[in-house]
Amino acid sequence: MNIVVLGGGISTERDVSLTSSKNIVKALRSIGENAVLLDAFMGYEGDIDTFFENGADEDAASLIGLTDPSLDEIKKARGVSEDRFFGKNVIKICKKADFVFLGLHGEDGEDGKVQASFDLLGIKYTGSGCLASALAMNKYYSKQIMVANGIKTADYTVMKKGGNASTGFTRPCVIKPCSGGSSVGVSIVQNADEYELALEKAFKYEDEIVIEDYIKGREFSVGVLGDTVLPPIEIIPKDGFYDYENKYQAGKTIEVCPAQLTKEQTKVLQFYAKRVFDALGLEVYGRIDFILNSRDGDFYCLEANSLPGMTQMSLLPQEAAAIGIEYPELCKRIIEISDLKYDE
Numbered sequence: 598m599n600i601v602v603l604g605g606g607i608s609t610e611r612d613v614s615l616t617s618s619k620n621i622v623k624a625l626r627s628i629g630e631n632a633v634l635l636d637a638f639m640g641y642e643g644d645i646d647t648f649f650e651n652g653a654d655e656d657a658a659s660l661i662g663l664t665d666p667s668l669d670e671i672k673k674a675r676g677v678s679e680d681r682f683f684g685k686n687v688i689k690i691c692k693k694a695d696f697v698f699l700g701l702h703g704e705d706g707e708d709g710k711v712q713a714s715f716d717l718l719g720i721k722y723t724g725s726g727c728l729a730s731a732l733a734m735n736k737y738y739s740k741q742i743m744v745a746n747g748i749k750t751a752d753y754t755v756m757k758k759g760g761n762a763s764t765g766f767t768r769p770c771v772i773k774p775c776s777g778g779s780s781v782g783v784s785i786v787q788n789a790d791e792y793e794l795a796l797e798k799a800f801k802y803e804d805e806i807v808i809e810d811y812i813k814g815r816e817f818s819v820g821v822l823g824d825t826v827l828p829p830i831e832i833i834p835k836d837g838f839y840d841y842e843n844k845y846q847a848g849k850t851i852e853v854c855p856a857q858l859t860k861e862q863t864k865v866l867q868f869y870a871k872r873v874f875d876a877l878g879l880e881v882y883g884r885i886d887f888i889l890n891s892r893d894g895d896f897y898c899l900e901a902n903s904l905p906g907m908t909q910m911s912l913l914p915q916e917a918a919a920i921g922i923e924y925p926e927l928c929k930r931i932i933e934i935s936d937l938k939y940d941e
Contacts, residue, residue, distance in 0.1 A: 598630050599649045600932070601694040603711075603722075605636035607671060607682065608703025609781040609802060617907035618700030624925040625698070635691075637701060637711070639675055640684020648690050682710075688718065696932055697722040699904055707904045708734040708776060723935040725903045729878035733901040734776050736807045739877060746876040748869055749897045751888075753809035758800050769811035772796060774803040785811055814891040817856055819870035820884045820905065820916040822927070823934045826867040827916035830854035852912065854919045862889075866896055873901055881934045884913050 602625070604618025605611055618634050625632035631649055635641060643651060675684065682705050691697050697715065699722050701707060709731035715722050725733070732738050736753075743750045755775065772795040773783040782802040784795035799806040820827035833851040858866065870885040884905035887896045905913045907928075917927045 598695045599693070600625055600630055600632040600696050600698055601635050601691050602632055602698045602700050603635055603637050603687075603691065604700035605638050606701050606703070606706045607638045608701075608705060608707075610703035610706075611638075611671065613906055613908060614700055614702045614706065617702065617911070618698075620909060620924070621698055621700055621907055621928050624928045628925045628929055630929075632698070634700075635687060636684060637687055637706065638671065638682065638684050641686045641690060645686050645689050645693065648686075648693070683714075688714075691715070691720050692718060695721070696936070698928070698932065699723050700907065702904055702906065703781075704734075704776065707902075721936065721939055723881060723931050725878070725880045725883065726938075729880065730903045733877050733879060733883070733903040736773070736775050736900060737805075739901055740807075742876050743873060743898050746872060748873055748876070749895055750899070751809040751812050751897055753807055756796075756806050756808060758804040771809050771811050772799050773807050773809075774799050775805040775807050776803060812888045812890050812897055814897075815889040816899075817858075817866060817887045817889065817896075818884055818912045818916075819866055819887070820882070820913040821871060821874045821879070822882045822917065822922075822930060825920075826871050827913070828855035828919045829858060829863060829866050829870075830912050830916050830919075831856035831858075832912070852915060854912075854915050869896055869898065873898055877901055877903075879903055880938065882913070882931055 602618045602621045604614045606614055608614070615636070622632045622634045633649055641648060697720055699706065699711065701711060705711065707730060709727035709729075712722065712725070712730050713727035716727060724730070732742065737755045740750050740753055751771070769785060769787050770792075771783065771785055772792075774781070782799045784791065784798055786792045786795045796806070816832045817829045818832060819829045831853040833853070835850065856863070866887060869887070873885045874883055879901065882905070884902040886899040886902070888899060889896055905911065907914060914924050914927060918924070922930065
């Protein structure tokens with residue numbers, strides 16, 4: 598099978614995406630698939646007729662830095678003035694592939710736009726469809742759906758750039774971009790000075806942000822693979838909260854899987870993870886994040902991830918490994934379950 602692993606893109610999670618994609622390519626090749634990495638934004642300058650024989654420049658998969666990449670520099674590096682997402686020959690190559698494994702994260706990859714484009718073009722791809730991807734990516738809409746389905750989440754409000762900075766929220770609170778990922782632009786605010794700085798930081802990334810109550814407690818994540826709800830993993834940053842640096846720099850965070858919870862707590866957490874997954878209309882696989890509130894002992898959903906990270910440090914592969922699904926098998930199953938959508 599000729600498989601394009603589509604990564605990179607032009608979101609703040611570009612480096613994470615390229616690292617995920619490089620791992621996926623290696624894993625698929627190890628089980629006999631002809632997988633090739635393709636940068637969705639940079640494209641491919643070579644002969645597309647020999648793409649699956651010659652491949653692309655996999656060295657383009659850079660290491661994940663301490664902060665999110667400079668998108669202006671990435672745009673300059675492409676050297677093309679046209680205002681478009683897909684790089685040269687990307688669509689043509691994806692149409693030639695038997696399947697596209699979406700290794701994209703963040704804006705224009707995880708928000709349903711690429712999925713909608715591929716639906717119109719008849720290109721098979723992994724993961725959820727365009728509507729579920731869009732809903733999961735937007736924290737405002739996903740929270741509304743959670744509340745409507747009896748799933749607890751922090752009280753919240755939405756602010757647009759240039760709007761009223763007085764929301765009535767008491768400190769501490771959390772300020773984050775409405776559709777961002779990897780905790781880019783996220784701040785935990787303790788006082789008025791931090792509040793103004795947090796607004797400025799979040800608005801650097803988007804024109805719409807979410808302000809929500811800060812919930813103190815233990816943080817967990819639960820993966821879903823097809824009809825299987827994976828064991829919860831507990832996330833324990835050694836310093837601060839689970840931000841971009843703590844997510845992707847080795848040794849910054851302790852991750853315990855299966856999480857040290859009672860059988861009843863595990864059952865409840867997995868139930869709510871699948872409920873969120875289904876309520877948002879997600880398909881194939883995903884990851885749902887929670888906080889166990891230290892005050893009332895209840896689980897509160899933070900957000901849903903429709904294309905969770907697939908780096909060596911990512912949570913979903915660790916959860917799958919806990920029930921005996923090693924990384925190459927996980928990648929294979931994602932393709933197989935995704936393919937079922939096209940047999941209906």
